[in-house]
Amino acid sequence: MRNSLIIIKKQIKDTFKNKTVLIQFILFPVMTLIMENAINIDGMPELFFTKLFSVMYIGMAPLTSVASIISEEKEKNTLRVLTMANVKPWQYLLGIGLYVWLICMIGAGVIATGIKKEDIPCYMLIMAIGFVISIIAGACIGIFSKNQMAATSTVMPAMIVFAFAPMLAMFNESIEKVARFFYTQQLKCIMDDMTFSTLKADNIWILVINSVLMVSLFFIEFKKKGLE
Amino acid sequence: MIRCNDVYKSFSGKTVLSGIGFDISDGEIFGLLGPSGAGKTTLIKILTGQLTFDKGSVSVFDKDVFSLSGEDKKNIGIMMDQFGVYERLSCIDNLKVFADIYGVPTGKIKRTLEKVGLGDAGNKAASTLSKGMRARLALARLFMHSPKLIFLDEPTSGLDPQTMRQIHKIILEKKKEGCTVFLTTHNMEEAYKLCDRVALLNEGVIVENGAPEEICRKYNHQKTIQLHLSSGEDVVIPHESGSAERVSRLLADGCIETIHSSEPTLETVFLELTGRKLEEDE
Ligand SMILES: Nc1ncnc2c1ncn2[C@@H]1O[C@H](COP(=O)(O)OP(=O)(O)OP(=O)(O)O)[C@@H](O)[C@H]1O
Ligand SMILES: [Mg+2]
Numbered sequence: 001m002r003n004s005l006i007i008i009k010k011q012i013k014d015t016f017k018n019k020t021v022l023i024q025f026i027l028f029p030v031m032t033l034i035m036e037n038a039i040n041i042d043g044m045p046e047l048f049f050t051k052l053f054s055v056m057y058i059g060m061a062p063l064t065s066v067a068s069i070i071s072e073e074k075e076k077n078t079l080r081v082l083t084m085a086n087v088k089p090w091q092y093l094l095g096i097g098l099y100v101w102l103i104c105m106i107g108a109g110v111i112a113t114g115i116k117k118e119d120i121p122c123y124m125l126i127m128a129i130g131f132v133i134s135i136i137a138g139a140c141i142g143i144f145s146k147n148q149m150a151a152t153s154t155v156m157p158a159m160i161v162f163a164f165a166p167m168l169a170m171f172n173e174s175i176e177k178v179a180r181f182f183y184t185q186q187l188k189c190i191m192d193d194m195t196f197s198t199l200k201a202d203n204i205w206i207l208v209i210n211s212v213l214m215v216s217l218f219f220i221e222f223k224k225k226g227l228e
Numbered sequence: 229m230i231r232c233n234d235v236y237k238s239f240s241g242k243t244v245l246s247g248i249g250f251d252i253s254d255g256e257i258f259g260l261l262g263p264s265g266a267g268k269t270t271l272i273k274i275l276t277g278q279l280t281f282d283k284g285s286v287s288v289f290d291k292d293v294f295s296l297s298g299e300d301k302k303n304i305g306i307m308m309d310q311f312g313v314y315e316r317l318s319c320i321d322n323l324k325v326f327a328d329i330y331g332v333p334t335g336k337i338k339r340t341l342e343k344v345g346l347g348d349a350g351n352k353a354a355s356t357l358s359k360g361m362r363a364r365l366a367l368a369r370l371f372m373h374s375p376k377l378i379f380l381d382e383p384t385s386g387l388d389p390q391t392m393r394q395i396h397k398i399i400l401e402k403k404k405e406g407c408t409v410f411l412t413t414h415n416m417e418e419a420y421k422l423c424d425r426v427a428l429l430n431e432g433v434i435v436e437n438g439a440p441e442e443i444c445r446k447y448n449h450q451k452t453i454q455l456h457l458s459s460g461e462d463v464v465i466p467h468e469s470g471s472a473e474r475v476s477r478l479l480a481d482g483c484i485e486t487i488h489s490s491e492p493t494l495e496t497v498f499l500e501l502t503g504r505k506l507e508e509d510e
Binding site: 003006009010013014017018076077078080081082084085086087 | 276278298301302304306308310311312313314315316317321325326328329330353369
């Protein structure tokens with residue numbers, strides 16, 4: 001656990017210097033606040049941009065940043081140095097995961113300033129769940145990729161599916177039918193109602209299956225490749 | 229300290245190491261000398277447990293490499309040919325990570341940086357450092373926790389002579405402190421100067437192994453004397469009693485500009501054993 005904290009500390013120092021990752025964290029919260037305040041068309045659903053961008057935030061930021069951090073450490077050989085210094089792979093992964101989760105939660109907190117007080121706990125919980133699933137997905141890609149280039153090219157399709165499917169689903173019914181099998185779309189639905197109480201069994205199942213799939217993929221990958 | 233016995237390693241059918249064996253005792257500087265592609269990095273990876281091998285056995289601290297405890301690993305310091313520094317972090321922050329991991333007081337960072345001659349560069353981002361400075365940062369990281377056993381993969385490759393000398397000085401200091409050092413190089417002067425024992429590695433086979441002076445003496449069979457005369461002429465004469473008269477005559481006449489006796493260097497021994505040069509001519 002101490003080693004995980006050291007990793008988190010190192011990442012925090014790196015955050016302000018690593019522009020590609022930093023932009024991921026800041027972009028959506030800032031865009032959400034700007035769009036919600038600047039654009040106001042009659043008949044537009046309440047919190048339209050907040051919900052849309054929040055789900056995109058879930059589908060993009062943790063995925064790309066975790067994949068890029070892990071693959072960069074592999075490429076630059078720093079991960080090797082850490083494991084040689086007896087940092088266990090799970091300590092490392094836990095550190096990176098916690099770090100990204102915390103930063104994303106801060107971003108979600110910024111977005112939450114624009115929504116009703118009583119909805120904030122529900123909103124934060126949705127975001128928290130989404131970030132965890134995305135972080136695991138990002139870790140899968142990071143473990144799978146040899147270097148940053150490879151990671152980027154795997155992240156792209158995954159990100160488009162998870163982050164953009166909910167948006168496209170709003171405009172196209174047949175996409176909606178497919179998109180509902182992704183966790184991001186399910187989280188978007190929960191967010192539309194802003195309550196977990198209307199949740200149906202199949203919604204829960206989809207979320208659970210998504211998580212179980214990610215976690216199993218993660219363990220299969222990890223077992224096969226470790227942090228090599 | 230390290231015992232390596234009949235180790236074989238191949239990558240997808242291509243044999244990279246075959247029948248490697250040696251013992252390294254406490255407090256020794258052991259040099260693995262060989263041209264590019266000989267298998268030096270592969271062997272270091274095997275000795276440090278980063279890579280599995282096909283056959284043979286490797287023990288470090290009298291234990292199998294793959295069963296070293298966390299405590300054992302803390303007694304090992306490794307500098308690979310890729311330094312593995314955090315590019316965007318400053319030198320100090322780079323070392324801070326490892327000071328924390330090893331539980332070393334932060335005060336040691338500054339001292340260690342000074343020792344490797346990076347005292348002024350502490351706040352610079354690693355990405356702005358020159359190659360020599362990066363090498364020294366990687367060395368500093370290795371010295372944060374005072375390991376007893378140190379592996380250095382081409383610590384001075386591609387560095388200027390001055391940086392190289394600094395690094396040599398540090399390595400010799402470590403030996404004085406009682407550390408055991410395993411280093412690889414393709415620089416034979418470096419091996420001769422630093423190492424108590426060297427192994428010459430060629431295409432995955434150790435072709436000779438022993439103290440550098442011994443190896444050189446052993447292959448000193450084509451003894452000659454090389455003279456450069458004031459006339460500009462180069463003369464090579466056999467190094468034997470029969471040549472004494474001729475040399476003394478030339479000497480008496482004041483015709484000799486320079487005079488050398490041929491002593492094989494590790495370079496010439498290597499050339500003789502393998503027909504290959506250690507360093508490619510550039
Ligand atoms: N992971 C790998 N997969 C396949 N072949 C490899 C791998 N690692 C090394 N090799 C091969 O093993 C041989 C020895 O490589 P190695 O890196 O050990 O050489 P080296 O002596 O360290 O050379 P250099 O002085 O250039 O660093 C090379 O022919 C290389 O192509
Ligand atoms: Mg090498």
